[in-house]
Amino acid sequence: MYSLPRGTQDILPPDQPYWRYVQEVAEGLCRHYGYQRIDTPVFEETALFVRTVGEGTDIVDKEMYTFQDKGGANLTLRPEGTAPVCRAYIQHGMHNLPQPVKLYYFAPIFRYDRPQAGRFRQHHQVGFEAIGEADPALDAEVIDLAWRLYVDLGLRGMSLELNSIGCPACRPAYLESLVAYYRPLAALLCRDCQARLERNPLRLLDCKKEGCQPYAGEALKSSEHLCADCREHFESLQRRLARLGIPFHLNHRLVRGLDYYTRTVFEVQPQEEGAQSTIGGGGRYDSLIEQLGGKSTPAVGFATGIERIILNMKRQGIDLPAQAEATVFVSYAGDVAREQALDLVARLRREGIPATSAFDRKSLKAQLRQADARGVRFALILGEDELRDGAVTLREMEGGRQERIEAARIPEELRWRVFGKS
């Protein structure tokens, strides 16, 4: 027997309403905010991710599904959504469109990780990117959209963590002083942090190890070592968020796991206990497009994990809007009636009325049992009596009232009953 690959999951019918709901709400909101849908391939050239996400990040170093195709091309299953969108922006000359170009996507994401609660090797993100505008009001818009998404989905207790990690003008100096601060402490740090000190000092700040925490807490804050432009940007963003009424926590230890971020970084975290502390995250990436060979173009974006959204919705007991299926079950008694019943099902479907039937030569009892199990509201019964009279019996399952209806009037009668209109 085969079972699905580790870290993947089947989304079975009972769970589909959650997915549909999240996608509907997200899609509606994105459009409401003026974002347009984009879909990019499931795999891209490996270099696209290595160059943007960054060597030294976990994603690139150990989590990518990389392979060679039969032509020798080096490809990687998309481990994140932003780089492909930027690639598409450049490739299709979107800088000729009115700026900023605002795009959203739903995409499967692949990372070779050990699976655990809320973490998979294939998961799905809804994300949005606004490319071609540096104004902090755009950062605020993206954050507003992200925040609104959780609110509209009914999630409660979310917290918005916000930080600025500076730009190429001010970050190097900050990193230098950060390293200078940490260097004397090196012997006291965990192994990972000792490596971070050399490879990616910013990440020293979000080490979760108890031994390292105090140092991170005391460390210099990037947001206090910003250049004038970055400081103004950050302050302006905070003012904008305040005007939007979006509550945020300044978190100077927030850095993100991808190298391309500049200035604004943010994460949304659920209050609930559990290992997965992030439900969505994003930030500004003003150097990314240029790094990919486009002309210098500022941008900001956000992505959130659909599985984690659904996980939190379930934890919080959020009910979905009921979606009753209006299906009519056509049952029959006898072989002649069976032929007629199957014809009737086809006719109803053509008339726009959802209809099903049993397929086998089942007893009427078995058919009605099936109708009941499927939770249909109406059953039609077609037997010799009905055939003789050119009619069918319409049975309302709840309550069990039934009446004869002239065959010719069936569609209109059902339309009226099922959909409440004629």
Added chain:
RNA sequence: GUGGGCGUCGCCUAGCGGUUAAGGCGCCAGGUUGUGGCCCUGGAGACCGAGGGUUCGAAUCCCUCCGCUCACCCCA
């Protein structure tokens, strides 16, 4: 990559050295002639994760592997 927990019908669970491996849910069928839900009866469905061992005898004890799961790491 590192730890902890767990693997018995589709799902949940009992059995913990000798049972035809049990029960509940679900599924299928029947309970008079063409009628669901409740109830009753019957049926299908498990070589007890896999492979080794110990033993007269193993789902039950031991070992190895595999899988799932939670946590670390990292992230969505």
